[in-house]
Each structure stands twice: as C-alpha cells, then as structure tokens.
Amino acid sequence: MTQPGANEAERSRDIRKRWLLSLPALLIVLAAATGPLLIVVLYSFLSPGPYGDVQWQPSMDGWIGVFLERDMFTETLSIADAHVSILIRSVMLSLVTTVVTLLFGFPTAYFIATRPERTRELWLLLITIPFWTNLLIRTFAVLQIIRNDGLINGVLMKLGLITRPIQMLFTDGAILTGMVYVYLPLMVLPVYANLEKLDFRLVEAAYDLYATPFRVLTRIIIPLAKPGLIAGSILVFIPALGAYVTPSILGGGKNLMLGNLIELQFGQGRNWPLGSALSITLMLIVTAALLFYVRNVGSQGSRHG
C-alpha cells in the first residue's frame, strides 16, 4: 500500500498533467473567442473613429446610443425609437419563435420517442439531417417557397384562391417562418433526449387510474419532460435572438433584428462603440436566459448534443 503522502503527490502530479493536456484547447478558445469578447467591452467605452474603428478617448456615447439618441443641433437626448423598436422586435420574434417551435417540437419529439426501437433511429436521423445542414441553405430554401413566384403563391394562384401573389417575403412573418424552420431541430433533439428516458409505465399507471389523455399529458408527461422543454427553449431562444443570416435574407433591408443592427454599426454606420455596446447588450440578455436555465434545470437536464 502506498503512503497517504505519496498518494497526495501523485494526485497533484496528475492534476498538473491534466492542466498541461487541456492547455491547447484553453489557449485557442482564449485567443480567438473569449479574449476578444473583453476587447468588445473595452471598445464600447471609447469614441468612434471617423472611418470606423475607435479613437482612444473614453466615452459613454456608445452605451447611451443603445437606448437614446442625441440631437445633432440641440444636444438633447431622446429615446432612440429605431434601436428600441429593433430591440423589442428581436426579443418578441425570438420569444414567438421559441413558443412556436415548442408547440410543434414537443409533439414531434414525443412522436419519435414513442416509435418502436427500430424505426425510432430513422425518425431521429430525419431530424438530425436538417440540424447539421447549412443554415444558409435552409434559409434559402424557405426563401424560394415564400417568394412572390414561389411554391405557395404558385399553388394558391393555380387553385384560383388569389389572383395576385401575396407579399410574404421581406416581412416579420417571413423572418418568423424562417427562424421556426431553421431552429425546429434545436428544439426537438433535447426534448427527445429527455422523453427517451421517460418511464412510460407511469403513463400506463395513470391510465389505469382513469386519467384522461389530457390529464396524463399535463400531470405526468410535461412535468417529467420539463428539463428537456426548458433546454430546448433556451437552445432556440439564444441563436434566434442573435440571428443574422435569416433576418437579413428573409427580412430584406427594412425588417432588421439586433444582429443586423450590430452589423450595420461595423459597416455603413461606422460606429464601433455603439456596435460593441449593442453586442454586450445582446450578450447580457443571453446570459440572463442561461442563468434562468441553470436555476431551473441545473446540471440534470443538460444531456443533449
């Protein structure tokens, strides 16, 4: 038997080895993901340069600009309607996306989880394929369906239900449709992972005790599936709030979301501090959502991916 002291030394050597082993991954993430985030925080407190970039002069204008706008002549501040409305629209669209994907995703996950073992794998694969296919291509596919000369308008016109195409593209509805479409698999997979572990004997017991299907759903299945439902909601809400590709393709130039507003500040807007402040704002909302998740589910529900 080894001495306790020797064990201690061995353990500390083991831990040192483990730090060394994880160093490359930590350094890569620090250098090209986490570190730069801190620079964004710094930049949000500087003043904009004339051609983009920043001037090394401390300023709160970036942060003030998130909600307020300064009148050029009178120097008075008023609520920046454009920014606030984009912020509200982004949060609303993301929430609605989350709710709609939940309403469609939960039954779909339940359907997959209750298939016999053999076919279940196939249904799962059918959800996994869109999950890993390019988001840009899937958005492009939606674009082609809802265009003025796309499939939906074409069919409706053939049926004689409408005489002129309905303008669906470049509306908030288009953004919503696109986001629901691209993020649906993100909802289904974690909900499925949770339902898969559900003990269906409990469901049977409830039926034996004369529960109605609706009561079984609300009293047994949903409470047990809650960690998965919350995980799925968070997984949809976060990318939806920061969505850039989908709104910029389906929303056109006018219907912006937060992601596009941020991009604008680094492009034509040439206001990097404002763009940085908006980015941090976005991240704070996301962090709040994550904290909500940790509070409510903790580590027990994180079995996905």
Add this chain to the structure above:
Amino acid sequence: MARRFSVQRQRGFTTIAITCFFALYLPIVVLVFYAFNSADSLSSFQGVSLRWFARAFENQQVVDASLRSLQIAAVAATVATVAATMAALATTRTEPYRGLTLKYAFINQPLMVPEIVTAVALLIFFARIKIWTGYTGLGYLIAAHTAFCVPFAYLPIRARLENMDSTLEKAAADLYATPWKAFRYVTLPLLWPGILAGFMLAFVISLDDVVITEFVKSAGQDTLPTYMLGQIRRTITPEMNAISALFLLMSICVVIVFFVVNRKRV
C-alpha cells in the same frame, strides 16, 4: 413488458409530427428539384437539365471559394480535434479538482455566446492585429474557425470517454506498458469513434459557418457560404440551387456517417 401502443398516444401529436417532417423537407426538396431546371430563372420549371451544375463547376469564384472552405475546415477541424481530445482526456474520469468547472465553462464558451457577438469581437481584435503585423492571410479565418470548432469536437469525445472505464488502461499499466504505450494501444483505439465523430462535427460546423467568416474575412477570402450569401442578396439563378444541392448532399453523407459511427457504442 408489453407496452400498449395506444396508451402512449396523445391526440393530434402524430399529425403535428408528420406535418413537421413534411414541412422540414418540402423546401429542401423544392430547392434540389429546381437545381435541375433548364430554364433561366426560378419562376418556372421547363425541363430537366444539368446545365446549372455545369455552370457552377465552371464558375471560378465558386471553385475557389469551395477549395478555400475545404482548406479552412480541414486545418481548423484537425487542430480543434487534437486539442479537444487532449482536453477531454484531461477533464474526464477524474475526481473533481480545482479548475475543472472553469475548464468546462471555457471550452464550451463559444457555444454560449451568440455568433454575431463572437464575430464582432474577432473583427475588432483581428483588425488590430492586421495593423500591427501587416499579415492578411487565411490565418485569421483558420484561427477563428478552430476556436468555435473546439467545443463541437470536444462534446462527442468527452461523451465517449465517460462511457469508457479505465480498467483496461490499468491492466496495461500493470503489465508494464509505459503511459504512452497504454494510450497508443488501449485508450486511442477505444476512443477512436469519438474522435472521428468530433472531427466530423467540427468539419461540418466549419464548412457551414457564415456569420463569423463574413466578419473576419479580408477581401477576396470568400468561403462558399459567404459567397452564396452575397449572391442570394442579389439576383438568384438556379446555379445557387445547384451549389446548394451539392452542399446538401455532402452534409447528408457526413451526417449519416456520423450517425453510424456514433451509434456503435461499447
């Protein structure tokens, strides 16, 4: 135990599920269908033809962008997988030690932050470095891709490791295998499916990336997705459908391989 099928049924759930599957695949099917359109535009389907595929292959910009995408993805996924494998070995099969949670948080951090924020951060950071060093090559894109690939490579490798017990490695050590030999002949072969899965995920994630690439790239560094984004914003011809169809085909192949590899658990 005989599960009675009807007990598990919930009213309307099957209908909703089938609708979802239908809605998920309809746009993709239409997209691929129109890739074979012989007409000049997407407004009507005039006949089957491969002309848009041929056009895509002749388009030098498309070829260049594809090669660039593959090059970035190959390097980024390889580096990320090696780093992630080492990190997974360092963070699994151990009693909790100081800094372990910190490591988890760090490695998974790119997953927690909206892509657009990371993109902006890298734009700012690399703009500085470009001024300081004057270097404007593909290195920035590769570095950025490697970083966000790390968590994707890490997750399946870690999952695999957690399902492996260390009995065999201990046996190897008892038989006087050096730590390296034990790793090379015992751990690595057992871990291999996880590493492969991690690499493929990282590779696909890198190939698919639009947002971060769009912000980080210098002039003339379009990858296939950023080239497509630029084209979709202008006029769309069936050539875009042809490129998308090929891209889809590749993704589907990778996913199926991933699925098969990942299913064969010990």
